Amino acid sequence: MFKKLFGQSKSEDDASELVGGGDNFGTPEDFPVTETKPRKDTIIKILAIGDSGCGKTSILDRYCTGKFKTNTAPTIGVDFLIKNTEVGGAKVKCHLIDSVGQQMFRSITFAYYRGVHAVMIVFDVTSTDSFDNLRDWISNVKQYAQEDVVVVVIGNKVDVPQRIVTTYEASEFCKKHNFKYFETSAKEGTNIDQAFNDAISQVQNNLSF
Numbered sequence: 573m574f575k576k577l578f579g580q581s582k583s584e585d586d587a588s589e590l591v592g593g594g595d596n597f598g599t600p601e602d603f604p605v606t607e608t609k610p611r612k613d614t615i616i617k618i619l620a621i622g623d624s625g626c627g628k629t630s631i632l633d634r635y636c637t638g639k640f641k642t643n644t645a646p647t648i649g650v651d652f653l654i655k656n657t658e659v660g661g662a663k664v665k666c667h668l669i670d671s672v673g674q675q676m677f678r679s680i681t682f683a684y685y686r687g688v689h690a691v692m693i694v695f696d697v698t699s700t701d702s703f704d705n706l707r708d709w710i711s712n713v714k715q716y717a718q719e720d721v722v723v724v725v726i727g728n729k730v731d732v733p734q735r736i737v738t739t740y741e742a743s744e745f746c747k748k749h750n751f752k753y754f755e756t757s758a759k760e761g762t763n764i765d766q767a768f769n770d771a772i773s774q775v776q777n778n779l780s781f
């Protein structure tokens with residue numbers, strides 16, 4: 573490409589050949605202009621859903637505080653957290669919504685789906701049920717969230733040696749649905765920032781920041 577653009581001329585006379593076309597220049601199509609618009613500082617709302625006990629509260633706590641609490645109580649209704657971060661060179665204030673996983677209280681969380689930019693659907697890699705129930709969670713997202721919502725699936729508790737759901741089956745499932753998939757451990761802090769950064773970055777792209 574370098575040769576094609578600048579030819580191999582050494583003298584000024586030769587250089588004149590380079591002006592005005594000829595074989596030495598590539599066409600504009602050879603040099604597409606990539607947009608490098610700066611991203612805007614913004615507020616991004618992210619909702620965590622998934623079966624009770626899969627680790628939603630622990631993941632959000634880990635993301636916000638960098639710590640893991642061993643004695644989390646089941647979430648009742650919804651909780652709110654805020655995390656200030658920087659992604660793609662822009663400051664982001666994340667409004668994080670933690671929701672109850674227990675079936676009997678779920679319906680009260682549906683009102684919170686509507687206004688969020690991203691949903692993290694969490695399952696527990698040691699629980700087949702929590703993986704099988706992803707279908708129900710996805711259908712709730714389709715029913716209650718906005719159409720362009722970013723969905724990221726998280727397989728949590730990968731620190732536990734007796735995992736049941738394999739990386740292969742989870743990632744194949746996500747590929748089919750066109751969702752990004754991350755395996756995390758809230759306990760050890762594995763992949764937590766990566767999962768949130770990816771969701772934020774997808775939202776930034778959606779909003780053309």
Ligand SMILES: Nc1nc2c(ncn2[C@@H]2O[C@H](COP(=O)(O)OP(=O)(O)OP(=O)(O)O)[C@@H](O)[C@H]2O)c(=O)[nH]1
Pocket residue numbers: 622623624625626627628629630631641642643644645646647648671672673674728729730731732756757758759760
């Ligand atoms: N080993 C291990 N345990 C975890 C991990 N994440 C959460 N836990 C444990 O799993 C249990 C449930 O975690 P929570 O974060 O309360 O689960 P939740 O999804 O918020 O549950 P609900 O609020 O009832 O919907 C707790 O005992 C946590 O300590 C993890 O990554 N590894």
Ligand SMILES: [Mg+2]
Pocket residue numbers: 628629630645646647670671672673
């Ligand atoms: Mg919880």
